[in-house]
Amino acid sequence: MHIKVSFPQVQYFSRRYILECTHKSFLLMPHTLVDNSKLWENVLVEVELAVSKANFSTWFKGTYILKQEEGIVFVSVPNAFVKDWLNNKYHNTILKILRSFSEQVRALEYIVTKEEGRKKESSEAPRTFTQQSNTELPLHDFYINKEDNLNPKYTFESFVVGPFNELAHAAAQAVVKKPGFAYNPFFVYGNTGLGKTHLTQAIGNHIKLAHPGKKVYYLTSEKFVIEYMNAVSVNSQKVNQFKEKYRKYDVLIVDDIQFFAGKDRSQEEIFHLFNSLYENNKQIIFSSDKHPNFIPNLEERLKSRFGAGMIVDIPNPDMESRLAILRSKVLQNNIPVSPEALEYLASSVEGSIRELEGILNSIVCQFQLKGLELGLNEIKNLIKNSIKPKKMVAVKDVIKIIANFYQIEENSIYDKTRKKEVVKPRQVIMFLLREDFNISYPSIGEKLGGRDHTTVIHSCEKIKEELKSDNLLVQEIAEIRTMLV
């Protein structure tokens, strides 16, 4: 008698358990699964009527709908036994019920996934022996996932979006939604320390979440080159292994590809790899510190391929974005820094986010040592040494470099000549002095042979205008800038 009474309870528990699991999956992927959890709940209610209680709790516990794609419903199951059995025994039943709820459903597939809920069960088990006084081995998890090389700390949640990088961010989101189709290849470039690695790794991490079956792999071009060299130096079998290894990935992320410059054999290999992945609609993501067209010693066929999908630039962050980044970092580290101090930091540390982080870290360190709230003055003192002085350069040097670049006589710049080959370099000099070194118009004019400040203004405007249409000029200026640094 007693046993009979307890049966409904068992069942209640199992149902609730399953619902909890479905709920959990909903939390994991907020964008698609509102319908999925509801749908699966409905299916389970009907399945429960069709099969025995014991069967129900053994085979349907911990299952949920992972995702729906083009009419195929992917159901997550806790282990391969369940997968096999659902496939053999209940496949038609489940499919029929699913169809009755949603007519788009055409097929059903099962995927074995790690079950967080099952872990919870085992963690309740008591430890069987006491070890109060024993120290543990300092074992550390591999922080970086070995299978895909992705660092889990890089996510979109921790990525601060500002006007400077919102295009890159939006494009990355599109890639996550439709890897292989949206923008392929996806090419991000920008100066060092602006979040290229963060963005590309975040794409990888989020694709893993949103599309559990996809194989993602992240590597730097340097690693690719080294691996390729090693493979070549051993034997042809190794080379084949190497080729196969990279062709099996659904999403391949190659960071810092500017290091491929001048490595012809590796370029050839990445070219073939690119073609093979691209043909199979596999997503390819590259990052570099330059636009592909300006990477020196890179083969034309690679440049054109890199440009085939989407190329986005991450420029230097503006003041507001720097402030937003600082705020989010301060919040993460939970340190009290006054708003004025943050604003001061944001305005005085220009350039890379990495630099900004470095300075903030030293502030955190100080705070932990002294345990005080840091005011504006303390911070000013603190970062006195960390801030790079504004670019200081002798105007003469700039003129010399640019004159050399255009292969003209340095003195001709100062002359009154209006020869075409001299006018352009002169205008470029004025433009760069103004843009990069913030020298006032009159003083530029004075230093270039006593010209009027309106001449200088005109020259700057002209170059600015030409930059919009003249790609060659863009390239030249970029090259000159690298020489000036």
Added chain:
Amino acid sequence: MKIECLKEKLSASLIYAERITGKNLTLPVLGCILLEAKDNSLTIRSTNLDLGIEIHIPVKIEKEGAVAVPGQTISQFINNIQGDKNIKLEVVDGNLSISSSMGSTTIKSMSSEDFPTIPMVPKEKSFEIVPGDFVKGLKSVWYSSSVSGIKPELSSILISSEDEGLVFAATDSFRLAEKKIKTKKQNDFGQILIPFKNIPEIIRVLEGMKDSTTVHLSKNQISFSADGIYLVSRVIDGIFPDYKQIIPKETKTEAIVLKQDLLHSLKLATIFSDKFNQISVSVRPEQKVFELKTRSNEVGENVSRLIATVSGEDVDINFNYKYIVDCFQSIDVEAICLQFNGINRPVVIRGVSDKTFMYLVMPMNR
């Protein structure tokens, strides 16, 4: 179903299968062993949804069919009946009836319909192993696994491929064992984590396999097949901690002792150990002293001095003696080498001249 078979063969297979039946599961049929007669062979199958086994034995079939029989009952019965070499099994009214010259028996059985299938591991990743070597690898490390189950990675044994063979490792975060086994040619399969609680059954089954065994590996499963036996186990989808980085690269103090001597002294010392199983080790290279000390407030205290070759710095360090004793089963050579690295660093224990086995123990801090 109606068959006739050799009792001995059936009995041996049932012993394997019975241990893998699901105990205390909601689905009663999992406590059964499935017998299926088809195409001149009898398939014996059982699973606890963590491990699964399928054994094929040749039998004489009069009528094909299948039945699920409670595992413990049939296994105990077949093992203990006396008399004929052959026995006859038949399904009558859904129950299994067994007859021999010594009498007849009926075992209440269940329908085979609800009995799950054993998943087949895809043949993509596979390699051959010598069962004896593989078992040796497992046995050398598995006692170091964590019994708690809070971290599934630590409640598993790591098997990974290296250039020269296989590496087995296990740790419960207080000690760590690593064993390398040389194999002829090793495919690179990355790493496998087999749950620790499946290891005894895997060892038992592999010990019964004589020749080369084929291993298939997928993301969720590993299978071993040979001699008509197919064993499949769940593997942990996780990542074993990066243990290589905690293996000390230098040694501050080194002591070499005979294994037997150390074992004897440990046995003496443990009589006087306290409730934390604490044992103190003192090494004084200048005085050529290697001492083990234990003290218990109730029983008394003991100091054992061993003959040892010692070098390096002085060290006084405490251990849980159980962890030290454990590793002796994996060391086949006469002499043991203990390498200390100061009081807060793990001690490395190896067999002298045996590079294949390494054991790390964390000291007790007090």
